[in-house]
Amino acid sequence: MTAQDAPPKYERARLAGGWEAAHAGPLAEAKQSAQQAAAGSGKPWTLEADKQTRAILDDFPARSVKAETLAKYRADYDRLRARGVSPLEAATSPAHWQRLRTACRYCMADDVRRWRAASERARKAGDLDNAQRLTAEAHRLAVALDGWFCQPRTRLTWAAKGKALAKQGKRPPSKSRRRDTPPEPDLAVAALLFPAAKGGPPVRGDTLAARHAERLALLALTGLRPAEMMAGGRIQATDLDGRPMLQVEIKGAKVDNERGHHTRTLLVEAAGLAATALRATADARGGVFTLTTNQADYRSLNKALARHRLSCYSFRHAFGSDLKAWITDPATANPKGAAHFAAQVMGHRSTESLAFYGTRAGSRRRGRPPIWAVSATEADLIREKSPAYRRSRRLPLVSFQASGSAPPPPAPKQQPAPRARVLPKPRPPWA
Incomplete structure (x- = not known):
């Protein structure tokens, strides 16, 4: 087994205390949805949870990074987990937010994939209890990843932090060196x-x-x-x-x-x-x-x-x-x-x-x-x-007819809004 395929350390990959509280509602909703979906089949609820996990990972495709970059991502990610704060809470400038956001997205998705790989190895070895435990951990981390970086209602954005501070009459702290004046x-x-x-x-x-x-x-x-x-x-x-x-x-x-x-x-x-x-x-x-x-x-x-x-x-x-x-x-x-x-x-x-x-x-x-x-x-x-400036203002080529007035240029293509992941609504126990 290579180091890349090894399961992540439990203390590092599971949700930290502060993160657990932040995602308590979505975690409970996702688990209840998986349990109800599995109730009719008699199979473990973790099978339905794994389906949700795979659907979430589709929005976070795997990518390769250099070893030096990965070390920086892991250092930022581990610091956030140790403090129990989100990357948005820790960010002090837009550039800092982008760095922490990228590190957190990559490491969380990578840990989810490692949990799933470890669960699959346990299943093939016949250790079903351990396989279910690992699948549940992957599901919990995937739900947190989805909530922070994909779901429109709970997604973290720097603009949201700026608006919240503006309501309090504050400005986000900045560590930018742009306005610092060094000596002659x-x-x-x-x-x-x-x-x-x-x-x-x-x-x-x-x-x-x-x-x-x-x-x-x-x-x-x-x-x-x-x-x-x-x-x-x-x-x-x-x-x-x-x-x-x-x-x-x-x-x-x-x-x-x-x-x-x-x-x-x-x-x-x-x-x-x-x-x-x-x-x-x-x-x-x-x-x-x-x-x-x-x-x-x-x-x-x-x-x-x-x-x-x-x-x-x-x-x-x-x-x-x-x-x-x-x-x-x-x-x-x-x-x-x-x-x-x-x-x-x-x-x-x-x-x-x-x-x-x-x-x-x-x-x-x-x-x-x-x-x-x-x-x-x-x-x-x-x-x-x-x-980048020229590309953003480059209009597509339009072929006009030989006679008649020229049609208006086509409207610029708009990026689709992030889709909300809809889970089945939990049924009350008396239904």
Whole structure:
């Protein structure tokens, strides 16, 4: 028996205390319906319960995920079960809700399939009592899965949480780093030198600064993605008309046929302390060096920044804020050209993608960022609309008749509403 086919641990797969109370009504209704359906045949009620389970699993088809992704799903799922709360109750932002929702859907459906497989093995081995117990556990978990993610009346949605909090005059808490403003590039290392508050945890500032100063400078000066930082940034000392410059070559992340650049090269003015320090490092290493970052470095830097509600990605959002302020500044002569320039700098293939980074009001500077030039491998493919935007507005082709007025375009196809699963109504015992 492989690990994938093994039955789930009982403590992990069965309904937790908080989940048991949340689904008490649907569980009792589904069980009573299965018992009444089996009453006439004289067979165990778990056979009818298994039919309900199979019908529910039809709405949650099995899919394969990477081992790393599965480990993250299981970690989120086990934390929710330990707390006895739903993914909607634990979610703190729309993105957090989507992550917990996906993890919970996958793990619950996977556990239901494992319970059913274990029940089938017990039945073939002649252990009918154990087979019925396992089938009942699969049925209970399947009913909870159906109630949270399929049934229209009880389905969990982020919009419902927002409306409930709005009635109370509250807003959902957010852990988004989009509005957090990290220090300027020349002061970026300061985030590692000072504790978040008086009496806070001890800070190994000198050690952290020596380890991560170059990475922080690169993050703050170029706004590259953490994944691109881990791929290694090539930094070369150069000059432009007598001005000291840094030429930074970045290997793109999130690159496919529709988005991203495989490689982009930024020409950064070596004017501030951070850029000057990087240039000095390049000069000391023969004029060029590659800044490498491994998983341990990334975790260490993110953990140090977290004391100030920052992360490596916070610097990318801040860089996006600076670019937004520059593009929308009335003094900018060519806003359209500036938007294309910003898309190359950020590693985007759509000028609309910048809308999801930072805020114009959160800009730390006015005027053009200290990026003098940029070149990207797919620069000629930059567009003003993202692929998803264009697809959502693409009308189907309509053939018109040679004479007469053209018929109106067909109405857009609407997604069908989730169907409610109808169970037979329980009959009173005296009927």
